[in-house]
Amino acid sequence: MSGDVNPPAGKAMRVLLSDVAAARHGARIRDAVPDVDLVPVAPDGALPDAAGIEVAFVTRDLFVGGTRHRLNPRFVRFTGLLQAAPALRWVQTFSAGTDMAVYQAMLARGLVLTNSTGASxxxxxxxxxxxxxxxxxxxxxxxxxxxxxxxxxxxxxxxxxxxxxxxxxxxxxxxxxxxxxxxxxxxxxxxxxxxxxxxxxxxxxxxxxxxxxxxxxxxxxxxxxxxxxxxxxxxxxxxxxxxxxxxxxxxxxxxxxxxxxxxxxxxxxxxxxxxxxxxxxxxxxxxxxxxxxxxxxxxxxxxSPHSAAASDGLPERVAAIFCDNLRRFRHGEPLRNLARPVA
Missing domain, CATH: 3.40.50.720 (NAD(P)-binding Rossmann-like Domain)
Structure with a gap:
């Protein structure tokens, strides 16, 4: 998988992300790619329409309170929506490691998955x-x-x-x-x-x-x-x-x-x-x-309760990686931090 992507030109990209991430990083994301349609997911209530969503940004706020063995309901709700997104092609995650089953399933599905190596x-x-x-x-x-x-x-x-x-x-x-x-x-x-x-x-x-x-x-x-x-x-x-x-x-x-x-x-x-x-x-x-x-x-x-990466500066470093990759995605350039299947 090379990470080369060629999204259709001339139409807004639909990007799925949490409501927390949309509020925190929305301006930065729009600065990176102005023609973007952010689709926030709230912790409860009706789910947004997954049609036409090409990109998903998985942020740490979705995972907080859970572990790899006991997933947070917000994380399950969000990743479940990804499974129902037929146009989805690329997922950016907050973590450096992508060995969790949910991420490996994305790779097996043929999605491009990028991590946030270096942010933590x-x-x-x-x-x-x-x-x-x-x-x-x-x-x-x-x-x-x-x-x-x-x-x-x-x-x-x-x-x-x-x-x-x-x-x-x-x-x-x-x-x-x-x-x-x-x-x-x-x-x-x-x-x-x-x-x-x-x-x-x-x-x-x-x-x-x-x-x-x-x-x-x-x-x-x-x-x-x-x-x-x-x-x-x-x-x-x-x-x-x-x-x-x-x-x-x-x-x-x-x-x-x-x-x-x-x-x-x-x-x-x-x-x-x-x-x-x-x-x-x-x-x-x-x-x-x-x-x-x-x-x-x-x-x-x-x-230590799996907290080595805990830092109030981490979300901004992750968002910077996502925004750089989003620009690359928009212009059909190779993405950074491509994840691989655990062989």
Missing amino acids: APAVAQTAVTGLLALARQFPRIAAAQARQAWEPLYAEPEPREVEGQAALILGTGPIGQEIGRLCRAFGLRTLGIRRDAAAGPPPGFDAVAGFAALPDLLPGTDWLILACPLTETTRDLIDADLLARLPPGRHLINVSRGGVVVEADLLAALRSGHLAGAFLDVFGMEPLPPENPFWGLPNVIV
Whole structure:
């Protein structure tokens, strides 16, 4: 799929979007393409006529309150309308990842699907490195002492290790991985990236890169294993007991990618045994994380409710990507950030 599109000239494009997005971004969208007919979808009431809708803009407000396993009724209502839009050809989504079943079904239907790769990179990278620093500075230990109203300075063993000079192995060298690498280097860490095409060399933020086949041999020299890759057939269940065992004792894992990249039972065992000193986990195999899940109670784990991308600046960055693509769509040019089927 090339992303080349050739919409009919001389008629207004019908663009389906939420009522929130229409109010927030409508002026910006019309500045980008004046001859556009915005079709807002409210959370309830009658649905608009789907006839002639060529473009859909899926924004985060439709998804808030749900998860990939428990979809928000607004999201279901909106994407259900897309299924009834016979003229629909292109869907732009707010997320970077498009591995959810609803998006994969769109690709299987033959729709052009574009994501918002890069829009969430600043917030996700800041979250990942905040998690790294919180674990490095033993904040879980401080929080546990605070809950007991206990004054326990960190000068007692084990004292925090200096992060300067430590090695961060980052799976995924896209915009998020690059920003994580840049921030890690600012704190004096060495950064090595894992990417599909190692021959392409290191992108910004990395001292060096290697391919996935080299991962087992690189783990013994790793202090921080940071997951920032998409969920694909290559990465699904990639981090298992064997790879975790190759990390030296006392190392850490950061996951801001997808829960399915890790075999959670193996990760749980490594954390319980103490082989892994700790983990910052923003994503899980099942979300919301069930109350009975043992990750909640581990003192060496920081559980984050899939919020790494949360930022009040994210909607505007997503809208900028959509508006650029909308101009491209109008002029029959290739679109940015084409999504692919999870092979």
